[in-house]
Each structure stands twice: as structure tokens, then as C-alpha cells.
Amino acid sequence: MRLTLAAAAAATIATPASALITHDTNVTPNVQLLFGQGNANTAFAVDLNHNIEVGLRGKLRYPDGPVADRYNSDGNGLYTFAPSSASAPPDRSIFNFDWSVNVDQDGTSGAVLADYTYRLSIDYDPSAAVGTVLGTDLIEFDPIGVTEVDSWDHGLGDNGATSPTLAKQYVATDEGGLLGMNYAPALSTYSVAQNSWNLGFFEPTGFDPQTLGLYTITLSVFDLDTSPNAIASSSIDVLVSEGGTPVPVPAALPLLAVGMAALGVAARRRRA
Numbered sequence: 001m002r003l004t005l006a007a008a009a010a011a012t013i014a015t016p017a018s019a020l021i022t023h024d025t026n027v028t029p030n031v032q033l034l035f036g037q038g039n040a041n042t043a044f045a046v047d048l049n050h051n052i053e054v055g056l057r058g059k060l061r062y063p064d065g066p067v068a069d070r071y072n073s074d075g076n077g078l079y080t081f082a083p084s085s086a087s088a089p090p091d092r093s094i095f096n097f098d099w100s101v102n103v104d105q106d107g108t109s110g111a112v113l114a115d116y117t118y119r120l121s122i123d124y125d126p127s128a129a130v131g132t133v134l135g136t137d138l139i140e141f142d143p144i145g146v147t148e149v150d151s152w153d154h155g156l157g158d159n160g161a162t163s164p165t166l167a168k169q170y171v172a173t174d175e176g177g178l179l180g181m182n183y184a185p186a187l188s189t190y191s192v193a194q195n196s197w198n199l200g201f202f203e204p205t206g207f208d209p210q211t212l213g214l215y216t217i218t219l220s221v222f223d224l225d226t227s228p229n230a231i232a233s234s235s236i237d238v239l240v241s242e243g244g245t246p247v248p249v250p251a252a253l254p255l256l257a258v259g260m261a262a263l264g265v266a267a268r269r270r271r272a
Contacts, residue, residue, distance in 0.1 A: 021234055022046045023075050027055040027100040027194075031162055034155030034194045035098075043071035044100065045236050051109050052116075052221050052232040055100040061198060062088040080239045083212065092200035093209040095238055097217050101144065104191040107159040114187040117222045118144045119230070124204055126213020126240070139202065143219070144193050146184050156190040212240050 026041040033039040044055035058079025060070045063086050072080050079095070086094035101118065103111045120143040144152065200209040215238045220230035 020047065020049075021077065022048070023077055024073050028053055028102050028105050029157070029159050029161050029192065033098070033100070033196075034157045034161060034192065035196050036155070039098070039196065043073050044098075045073075045077045045234050047232050047234040048105060049232040050223075051103075051105050051111070053100070053102040053105040054219050054221055054232045054234040055098075056217060056219055056234045056236045057098050058236060058238040059096045059098055059196070060086055060094065061096040062086040062092070062094055077235065078237045078239060080241065082242050083210070083240065084242060088210060089200075091209065092198050094240065096196045096198050097236070097238065098194070098196045099143070099219050100192070100194040101219070101221060102159070102192045103221065104159065112188055112191050113144060113156075113193055114184075115223070117224060118142045119218075119220045119222065121216075121218040121220075122199070122202070123216040124199070124207055126211050126215055139204065143195075144187070146187070152183070152195070155194045156186050157192045157194075158190055159192070161192065210240075212242075214239050 023045050024043050025046050027033075027044050027046060030041060033041055043059075044057045046053060046055040057071055057073070058081065060067060060072065060081050063070065064084075067085065074080070081095050083094060088094045099120070101113070103109075103113055103116055119140055121138055121140045123138055141147070144154070198209070199207075199215070216235065217238065218233060218235040220233035222228070223231050
């Protein structure tokens, strides 16, 4: 499955609401994560607002041998990974960002994923400061809604979900419907979506996913029936550096020169 993602360089989406984020915590349901076995439920930066829970974390994806802390969080939303600690393929970054959305965190509202829209923002200019505002170095898209030719391959479930017995047990796809439900109907049934993605999945033109520096990733949930602003939002920073400080790169990366508004971004089928 391949997805073509249009960058939202034109500022057509409202500013996220201020989030009171809890760091180094788990997400709901409190089981092994739904996108595959061996993924511990820990070290997330979580916003819980209006009974909607949004979680993000960085994770060392290709470690060279055992590591004491795969997440290496500073307890305040910064995840730091040294290139010498991992060996990634040339088209992958050494880290993944794991994300989780639960639109019915306490199980009482009956809300489902189809009731909301979503925005994932990825800052691809690692020379920029923490919390970069909307500009030509951002890619933004809805990571859950039915907005692409092909459906996503998320782990889907609800608060009663248990640890999966196989990778992405709760996936529902238009192509197969392996659990007896296609993707769009699944969004009207389930309240939880989770996945683990890599910068290399999206391949902006001219971008090397192993570029050192600081990356900002934000995930927001919107209820456009009540407000144009995000009702829940979490954000993390991921630093790829040996020395603990961002390594500057030229601001005019090739992908910036062509203009993000016209950039087509291809995403490979994801493997956590």
C-alpha cells in the first residue's frame, strides 16, 4: 500500500488548544500496544482533555544490541537518540514515533474515531527551534480519517482490547477486512487508534531521514462541529545527536526549496 500525502503549507487549520501534558506515562487501554507484540506501554507524553487521550513518544528503532532505555525521555517531552547507538537502513531514521488516540478514555461517552478529525504535524527541518510554527518545514495531514486512496494500517480497538496475539491484530483494511470489518466501518466502531511510524516512511524530496538535529511532532484531535480549535493535543521533540545538542543543517534543504505546498509525499506501508 502506498499513500500520497499533500503537505498543508497553506495555514488552513486552526491553532491547537493548549495542552496540559503528562510525561512518561502510559496510554489507555493499559495493555501491550495494539500495533504489535513487544511494544511496552510506557514513556508517552499524554494529553487528556474532554475525555480524549492523545499520546506520543520517541523510540529507538534500530538499536545496536540491548539498550537500557529505548525511549530515553528527559521527562519533559524530549527524546534523545545517539546515531552511534543504532544502525538504520539508509532510508530510515534511527527512531520511530509511536502515537495513540483514544476518543473515549474512560469508556463512558460512546464516542468513536469517526466522530472527530485529526492532524499530525511533522517538522522536517531539524535546524529549527523547539515548537516550530507552521511554515515550509512542516508536513501536516490527517493520520486516521479516510482521506487517501488506500486505508491506513493502524492497530484499532477500544477500552476492552487486550494484548494482541499477532502484529496489528486490530487492523481493519479496505483491501482485506481480515477481522471481518473494512476500514471506514471500523472507524465508526472503535475508539482507539495506534501506530508506530518512521520519518523514512514519508520521503520528502531531498530529505535524508538520518539527518542530525531536532524534530518536533504534534498530534491533535478536532471536533469541527463545536470548535475549529483542537480539543486535545500532544507534542514531543526528538533530538538525534551524539553530543546532546542539535546539529545545525542548512535551512534551505532541497525539500524546502520546492515549497511544501506543492510537495507530494509518498508513504510506504508501515512496519513498526
